[in-house]
Amino acid sequence: MRYLTMERTPELTSPVAVLAFTGWNDAANAASNAARFVVRRLGARRFASLEAEPFYAFTETRPSVRLDSSGERQLTWPGNEFYYARTPGDGPDYVIGIGAEPNLRWRTFSTEFMELFDALDVSMVVSLGALIGEASHRRPIGVTGSAANPELAAQLNLQRSRYEGPTGIVGILHYALQEAKRPSASLWATVPHYITGEQCPPATLAVLQRLERLLDTSFELNELEEAAERFREQLDTTIAGDPQMRSYLERLESALAEVQEEETANDPLPEATDLVGDIEEFLRGNSESD
Numbered sequence: 001m002r003y004l005t006m007e008r009t010p011e012l013t014s015p016v017a018v019l020a021f022t023g024w025n026d027a028a029n030a031a032s033n034a035a036r037f038v039v040r041r042l043g044a045r046r047f048a049s050l051e052a053e054p055f056y057a058f059t060e061t062r063p064s065v066r067l068d069s070s071g072e073r074q075l076t077w078p079g080n081e082f083y084y085a086r087t088p089g090d091g092p093d094y095v096i097g098i099g100a101e102p103n104l105r106w107r108t109f110s111t112e113f114m115e116l117f118d119a120l121d122v123s124m125v126v127s128l129g130a131l132i133g134e135a136s137h138r139r140p141i142g143v144t145g146s147a148a149n150p151e152l153a154a155q156l157n158l159q160r161s162r163y164e165g166p167t168g169i170v171g172i173l174h175y176a177l178q179e180a181k182r183p184s185a186s187l188w189a190t191v192p193h194y195i196t197g198e199q200c201p202p203a204t205l206a207v208l209q210r211l212e213r214l215l216d217t218s219f220e221l222n223e224l225e226e227a228a229e230r231f232r233e234q235l236d237t238t239i240a241g242d243p244q245m246r247s248y249l250e251r252l253e254s255a256l257a258e259v260q261e262e263e264t265a266n267d268p269l270p271e272a273t274d275l276v277g278d279i280e281e282f283l284r285g286n287s288e289s290d
Contacts, residue, residue, distance in 0.1 A: 001115045003051040003108075010047050010084040014123035015093040016215060019113075021080075021129075023061070023101035024168040027191040030130035030203035035098045037208060041219050044083035044096055048116065052079040055102035055109050082116070091217050095120060101169045109169065110176045117182060125177055125184040126214065127170045128207050130200075133190035136253050137235055141206035142190045145214065148178045156214060158185055187211060194245070195235075201228040 020026065020035035038044070061078045068074050080099025087093055095116075102109045117125065135142060146161040147153040153160045161174075170186065177184040187210050189203040205228045208219055239245045 001112055001119070003054055004048055004112050004116060005051065006048045008047045010045075010086075010120070012084060012086065012093040012095070012120055015084070015095045015120060017095040017097065017117060017120075017122045017125045018211070019097040019125065019127045019170075019173070021099055021101040021169055025101060025127075025129040025131075025170050027130040027132045027189075028195055028200035028203060029198050030189050030191055030200050030207060031128035032098055033199065033204045034128050034207040034211070035096055037204065037224060038094070038211075038219060039083050039085075039096050039098070042085035042087070042094060042096075044085035044094065046081055046083050048082040050080040050082075050099065050109075050112060052077045055104050056100070057103040060103050061100050087217075092123070092215065095122060106169060106172050110173050113173060114176055114180060114182075117177075122182070125173075125182065126211065127173065127184070127186045128211070129168075129170055129186065130189045130191050130203055130207070132193045134252065134255075135190045135192045136249060136256060137192050137195065137202060137232055138249070138253065139256060141203045143206045143210040144188045144190075145185060145210060146188075147183075147185045148174060149183065152183050152185065156185060158214075161186070185214065187214070194248075199231075201231045204228075 018035055018038060020031040022029065022032045026032050056078050058078075063075055063077045066074050066076070078100040080097060083094075083096045083098075085094045085096070097113070116122075133142075145156070145158040146163075147156065147158045148161045150160050152158070163171075174184050174186060187207055189207045191200050191203045201224060205221060205224045208221055208224065212218055212221075239249065
């Protein structure tokens with residue numbers, strides 16, 4: 001681990017690693033906020049960080065400056081930090097990695113992660129992501145779960161990954177994990193494309209609810225559920241004063257309902273989170289025919 005600084009080596013039992021990266025993989029920061037919520041909820045402690053200089057072009061992923069409580073300027077460099085939490089009882093121990101998607105040396109970056117997973121005997125890796133898509137904040141946020149390994153996908157009730165096209169660091173890491181035969185899964189929330197802010201609590205909540213089911217655990221999401229409801233109410237108030245936006249949402253929700261109805265006719269027990277790709281394809285088809 002050439003570029004990884006270990007502040008301590010935690011003693012963990014077959015931990016699950018949960019990863020989130022800001023940037024291309026993280027619409028409205030839904031995934032990274034989900035990982036930060038897990039850190040806070042579990043009282044996780046930082047134990048390692050990855051050196052920034054080799055992996056970032058600072059003209060693209062810039063450092064940030066903020067003022068602390070005394071008015072002094074504090075400089076924060078982009079990077080990746082790792083936290084650990086031990087879970088009493090039958091729950092898994094956790095390693096949580098949060099950072100910025102690197103600009104450079106993705107193979108070396110992935111190797112650093114793989115060596116850390118080896119050192120800590122990580123039993124499974126779950127990455128969190130969020131993408132912009134055709135979705136409505138008034139409906140449950142769709143979360144697609146996938147795994148490259150068909151046996152793991154079946155065991156965890158996930159789809160087998162079928163994505164083709166450009167990828168981010170999440171895709172690179174999962175490829176490395178697949179080559180190393182280390183179990184891994186990926187969860188992606190669909191953030192409504194008209195939400196342009198830095199937060200989308202409903203999407204963050206949806207990711208964590210899916211993660212709870214995947215790991216058969218609870219992160220006590222009451223606080224986040226309340227934040228998501230307030231967010232929806234505020235957005236409804238804003239949209240109420242915009243006739244064009246109201247009309248668009250009506251058409252969008254009609255398309256969502258039609259696709260779900262078609263899925264229900266084909267399968268009496270559809271998984272709502274599996275409809276995202278079909279909905280986007282349906283809307284693209286309508287757009288092309290207009």
